[in-house]
Amino acid sequence: MEIPERELVKILKKFGEKKPAIIRGIGDDGAVVRIEDSSVVLCQDAIVEGIHFTFSYLSPYQVGKKALYVNIADVLSMGAEPLFYQVTLGIPKRIGSDSVRAIYRGMRRVGCEFGITLVGGDVVSTKTDFFIDVSMVGLLKLDTYKGRNLARERDLIGVTGYLGESAYGLLLLRSGLEGKKGQKRFVDRYRNPRPPYEIWKELIKHDITNAMMDISDGLLIDLERMMEESKKCGIIYFDKLPIPRDLKKEKLEDLALSGGEDYQFLFTFSKTKIGLLESLIKKGYKISVIGEVVSGKGVKLIKDGKAVEYKIKGYDHFTNG
């Protein structure tokens, strides 16, 4: 990178904010923040150019937004409200200071949306790889966290939004069809993977969920992870999955099962909460009840009354990368 540290600190300070809870922000060995007696969620998730995204399909500004959304989805899915974040940028020489500024602007934009603040981090040179690694601190909103390990037998399984939108958007970009009529919504979802914060707030307000996680690698693989951590079996019904009509038309239902980066919330909830959930659905919140939790292990996908054989094809950075 050709940007001297002094200039970078100036850029960084510009993107810092003053808030009562921030006792000491950017400019020191660490930040000092005030946290009231509570349970705190910590998460840290990185994205790497050429592995998780490419600048051909995302602008630096969008990449900055994505890096934050990914972490916000993690914090929310634990049942916590995000508060502060730090970011490390790894920057090879080919990335100029304009791109770096645009990345920080993208992060600040998302920061404003969710009321969270950049308090520190690092900027390092790399030889070839560009990466953004964000760590985030959130405050738990309820007495218990919402984790992957909390699915209970006889719970129902719910999911927010639509499945496969983002993967279909990426497919359109890869095929040079991003301008195709009526398909903008999918490309937008890929480029702007904002977690469904408004639905999340309702789910938390009414304390509906038991287990919760965000779908980052695909419905089947992520549900399998939840069932593994919970030591239960998840049964889902193909007909109940919120698959966009365009995907059905194109026979691309697989993208809804195994396409990554939806950043929708997958959750389980007690049957006693079904009334509450249905009232949310009536109010217009896009939530689908897609199955139930039973004893056993793994995930069973039911189509036309029969269990369907499937191969987990969820996005796995480590074998696809």
Next chain:
Amino acid sequence: MEIPERELVKILKKFGEKKPAIIRGIGDDGAVVRIEDSSVVLCQDAIVEGIHFTFSYLSPYQVGKKALYVNIADVLSMGAEPLFYQVTLGIPKRIGSDSVRAIYRGMRRVGCEFGITLVGGDVVSTKTDFFIDVSMVGLLKLDTYKGRNLARERDLIGVTGYLGESAYGLLLLRSGLEGKKGQKRFVDRYRNPRPPYEIWKELIKHDITNAMMDISDGLLIDLERMMEESKKCGIIYFDKLPIPRDLKKEKLEDLALSGGEDYQFLFTFSKTKIGLLESLIKKGYKISVIGEVVSGKGVKLIKDGKAVEYKIKGYDHFTNG
């Protein structure tokens, strides 16, 4: 990287620990920890192979230790006790799972030394660069933090340990002289840059310091940063600097002024605390009083009664990288 995610999560879980303050550790979208009402220090610092270290001079185990020490030094220098950390590894194909395990072992070793616990993070593939990015949470030990911006006029300037040891160790390694008689201490300091925790505990116990930071890029550049943040001028006396005899003999005093990675603490303190500090020195804690803070700006280096012209040569990743 050729390590499947499932195996990595297993490795990671093995290195997690159970503690009452950890409500939910590795294995979820984020960790949940209990933090009592207090001020919290957050920091995040990365090291990149070929920029901050090379596997020619450090084993994977030592690299893991170094990644933690760097962050611990930051948390301590803010006046906080480190508690939890998360780590993102960026791994190109050439790094095998044995090295990854050794890196986590190195981190765990240091975690045990300081009583801190790995609670999460990420593992991502990269094309060529190997990096470790650690974020850390610490609890402030006193009512006020210890930052770079808190140096006061008429404060004295102190430094722990010796200066230039680590840079001299690296020089010996680069010259193939790491086995040279009597020089082991320097190579050890480079390879094992443990911050002087025991001295730090005394400084904090007696609330001696005003401003504090760790020397990561070199005495002159780091003191200049402290003075800039504090809007003061630092005067230091060459004769009072703790420069190892071997460096003087080899006419390598410059390494003590501008050599990076000492991870000693540089601090200012009120003259009223000089008695306390001297009693610590008498007890055998290696601390040197090297100068004083006056109004003005920048750093003045005095040698034989005269101000010495010097050029800041501290390690700057962004221009040296």
